[in-house]
Amino acid sequence: MDEQLRVGLVGAGPWADMVHAPGIADHPGTRLTAIWARREEAAAELAGKHGASVAASPDELLEQVDAVAFAVPPGVQAGIATRAAERGKHLILEKPIAGSLEDAERLAAAVERNNVASLVVLTKRYAPETREQLDQLKQTGGWVGGSARWLNGGLLDGPFSHSPWRHERGPLDDVGPHAFDLLDATLGTITDVIAANRSEHGLWQVVFQHETGATSVATMTMTLPLNPGIAEVVVYGEHGHRVLADRGTTTAQCFTNLLDDFVAMVDSGTTEHPLDVRRGLHLQRVIDLARRKSEA
Numbered sequence: 001m002d003e004q005l006r007v008g009l010v011g012a013g014p015w016a017d018m019v020h021a022p023g024i025a026d027h028p029g030t031r032l033t034a035i036w037a038r039r040e041e042a043a044a045e046l047a048g049k050h051g052a053s054v055a056a057s058p059d060e061l062l063e064q065v066d067a068v069a070f071a072v073p074p075g076v077q078a079g080i081a082t083r084a085a086e087r088g089k090h091l092i093l094e095k096p097i098a099g100s101l102e103d104a105e106r107l108a109a110a111v112e113r114n115n116v117a118s119l120v121v122l123t124k125r126y127a128p129e130t131r132e133q134l135d136q137l138k139q140t141g142g143w144v145g146g147s148a149r150w151l152n153g154g155l156l157d158g159p160f161s162h163s164p165w166r167h168e169r170g171p172l173d174d175v176g177p178h179a180f181d182l183l184d185a186t187l188g189t190i191t192d193v194i195a196a197n198r199s200e201h202g203l204w205q206v207v208f209q210h211e212t213g214a215t216s217v218a219t220m221t222m223t224l225p226l227n228p229g230i231a232e233v234v235v236y237g238e239h240g241h242r243v244l245a246d247r248g249t250t251t252a253q254c255f256t257n258l259l260d261d262f263v264a265m266v267d268s269g270t271t272e273h274p275l276d277v278r279r280g281l282h283l284q285r286v287i288d289l290a291r292r293k294s295e296a
Helices: 013-025 041-048 058-062 072-088 101-114 128-140 164-169 176-187 249-269 277-295
Strands: 005-010 030-036 065-072 089-091 118-120 141-152 190-198 203-212 213-220 232-237 241-242
Touching: 005 013, 005 128, 005 176, 005 213, 005 249, 013 030, 013 041, 013 249, 030 089, 030 164, 030 249, 058 072, 065 072, 072 101, 072 164, 089 249, 089 277, 101 277, 118 249, 118 277, 128 176, 176 190, 176 203, 176 213, 176 277, 190 277, 203 277, 213 232, 213 249
Parallel strands: 005 030, 005 065, 065 089, 089 118, 141 213
Antiparallel strands: 141 232, 190 203, 203 213, 232 241
C-alpha cells in the first residue's frame, strides 16, 4: 500500500498486549492508530507502548481508522464489529465471532452488505506449514476420519485464567473453533454434529459428520494441568495416517502473516478469503449445534 492502513484496536487485555498491538504497530502496512477498552487505564498503558491514541468510546475510535482489530469477548465484539462494518471499516475478528449464532449472522450480513474485508484470527491457519500440509492432504485425498485434541490448563493458570467469558463458555467456544476449523479443512465441510458431550470434569467430546462421508471427533478441555498443552489434528484413510505437524511458527509470526493477507485484501479491494467472516459464521453454526446437541 502507498500509505499505512490505520487500524484501531478494541480491547487491551493480555491477548491484545501479547499479539494484536505489537503485531499491528510493527507491521509495515499498518499503523496502530487508536485503542479503546472498557478499562481506560489499560487502554492508556497499551497505547503508550505503541504510540497510539486512546479513544473515549468505540464510536470515537471508528472515526479515526480504516480498519478495526478486536481482542475482546465475543459478545462484545459482535455488536461493535457490526457497527464498524456498517461504517465501512475492515475487520480483524477474534473467534468465535459472536456470542450467539444470531449475532454472528447479523455481523456476517453487515460485512457482506458493506463490502468490507474481514479475517478471523484462526492462528494456526496462518502458519506456512499448516497451509502446506493442508494442500498436500487435499491433493492426496482418501481420508475417511480424523481427530483433534486440544487439551490444556488455560482456565487453571496463566494470562487467560481470569477471563469470565472463557469460564462461562468453556473450551467449546475458545479452543473449539481452532479444532473444528482444522478438521473441516482436512476432511471436508462439517455438515452435522452426530453427538456432543460435556463431562462433569469439563471435558468436551464432539463427533462430526463431514460432507465427504468422513467422520471425526474433537476432544477438548482447558482444565487439565498440562504444560505444555496438547493441540493436534490427525487424519487417516487409504494412504495411512497423517499428523498436522507444528514446525515452530510463533503466534506473533502467524499474526504477521494474517496482516500480510489483510493489507493485500484492502489494497486490492478483495473481500473474499478462506478465513473471512463467512468462515467465522460457519464455525459459529458448528458451535451452536454442538451446544444444543449436548443439552438435548
